[in-house]
Amino acid sequence: MSGQKKTLTYLLKAAFVTLIYIFLYLPITMIIFFSFNTSKLNIVFKGFTFRWYSVMLQNTGLMSALWNTVIVAVSNVVISVFIGTLAAIGMFRYEFKGKNIVDSFLYIPIVIPEIVMGISLLAFFHIIKLNPGIITLIIAHVTFSMPFLVVTVRSRIAGYDMAVEEAAMDLGATRLHTLLRVTLPIIAPGVLAGAMLAFSLSLDDVIVSYFTTGPDSTTLPIYIYNKVKCGVSPDVNAMITVIVIATMLILFVLRTFETKNSKNDQI
Amino acid sequence: MSTMTTPEVMLLPPDANHQRKGIRLSRLAPLILMVSPAILWLLLFVVAPLVYVLVISFLKRGTYGGVVASFNFHNYLRICDPLYLNIYILSVIIAAGTTMLCLLIGYPFAYIIAKANPRNKNILLTLVMLPFWTNSLIRTYGWIILLRTDGTFNTLLTCVHLISHPIQMLYTNGAVMLGMVYTLFPFMVLPLYSSIEKLDHSLLEAASDLGAEPWRAFLRITLPLTVPGIFAGCIQVFVPTLGYFFISDLLGGGNSMLVGSLIRNQFLAARDWPFGAALSILLIAFTIAVIRIYNHFSGSSLGNI
Secondary structure (H helix, E strand, C coil): CHHHHHHHHHHHHHHHHHHHHHHHHHHHHHHHHHCCECCCCCCCCCCECCHHHHHHHHCHHHHHHHHHHHHHHHHHHHHHHHHHHHHHHHHHHCCCCCHHHHHHHHHHHHHCCHHHHHHHHHHHHHHCCCCCCHHHHHHHHHHHHHHHHHHHHHHHHHCCCCHHHHHHHHCCCCHHHHHHHHHHHHHHHHHHHHHHHHHHHHHHCCHHHHHHCCCCCCCHHHHHHHHHCCCCCHHHHHHHHHHHHHHHHHHHHHHHHHHHHHHHHHC | CCCCCCCCCCCCCCCHHHHCCCCCHHHHHHHHHHHHHHHHHHHHHHHHHHHHHHHHCCCEECCCCCEECCCCCHHHHHCCCHHHHHHHHHHHHHHHHHHHHHHHHHHHHHHHHHHCCHHHHHHHHHHHHHHHHCCHHHHHHHHHHHHCCCCHHHHHHHHCCCCCCCCCCCCCHHHHHHHHHHHHHHHHHHHHHHHHHHCCHHHHHHHHHCCCCHHHHHHHHHHHHCHHHHHHHHHHHHHHHHHCHHHHHHHHCCCCCCHHHHHHHHHHCCCCHHHHHHHHHHHHHHHHHHHHHHHHHHCCCCCCC
């Protein structure tokens, strides 16, 4: 009786969890499914084709949207990592007046609604006469990514005994040398995690981009947003499929790399 | 995405307090070099724009959509106009509904994952996060394919003769709520998961040893101890829901105008920046109030605001 009851609860749990995962994956699965459809409408599956993948390559609007998305994401990661890592080390190592205020500033972009950040940047770029385009888009992305980077790197350093830095300097290493050979290797995993976070925030953003993009800097989400109301053609589905597969591959590689690293750490 | 993070305890090297009084320039220089780019960036692109929005919320709209300098509270009074009141009520209903649904589905889900064996746990958690590496707008587009009158659901239901005519699924408040629940679900699951996982299992064993029924142990031990997770999850779902205009736009069509779309329209379509700014200031005030309430009840702090 008790055994039966246990099996039953197990089955119920498994069914519930499976339903949630179906819910989570259904929309993306549909997009991928219809990228192989011969019909131009994403309604009924007429037959299998790869045609949309070559159509996609000739769609200049779509390709430039992809290009813009990549440029913004990569620039965002580079700038955020540079500014954010330095700030994280500096704020961890030194006590200074106004540190609390800097902390509050860092939390503003994390907690305010994205739409408010979007409109405030739109208004601000307008008065400083910076035309909306790829530059404003990169500035906006760094603004919401960099605080996350500081937080991620700082939580990583907090777990480390920084006395090794002093040890290095006592042994005659210069400040720069210590930074490059001791500090950076210690915080590298934190920086990598932060960089991945910044990259994904950039790829996932719709709202802030919507307000800070210009006509020549359309990114993929904005491109789709503009097209969705009058119908999206399947070459967009094909592009999304390529991106989804590429993301999964990158994540998989990074994950194996990470587990390998953490194993080395233990030895 | 507004993930909230608890600030970690700041560790300082042992000599920091000693030298605080006599910091020489040589010690100060690297600090300035390291921290000032971030501070300048935040002052320029976070603080200054927000101050500017606060200022224009007290100004008047110009004839051609610009801003005219004349100090007044008109924009804040306009917020109380019955025309906009309906929009707030609908927004709050949808946000509250989304939060409740996320909690009702998310709690048992997070519980099952947290109690799974360690190897499966990681895989199950990764599987929750994986779809969120694809842009939320793209996933919303996936829902349009499913929900359209000629979409997948209607086609399937007609094929199995459950319905004779396609039913209206897209462009309803239900569709908006579905899209919101879908997009914000992980923001509920992650805090719930971490608070359930931290739970001391021996407490539950003690309860069952003392003869408590499992449901009683859940109500008296598990639920109260995971309240911080519930609070954090609810805030992280409720607040963004108010601003996610693209979901109400794409899945609700013209039928569900939410606060987010209203602000968007003031800045892009109506070009009434002062009114849009006043609405934004109100949204910030509301967000800060919610976070304060959270900090007050949970004892821990979510940011220093």
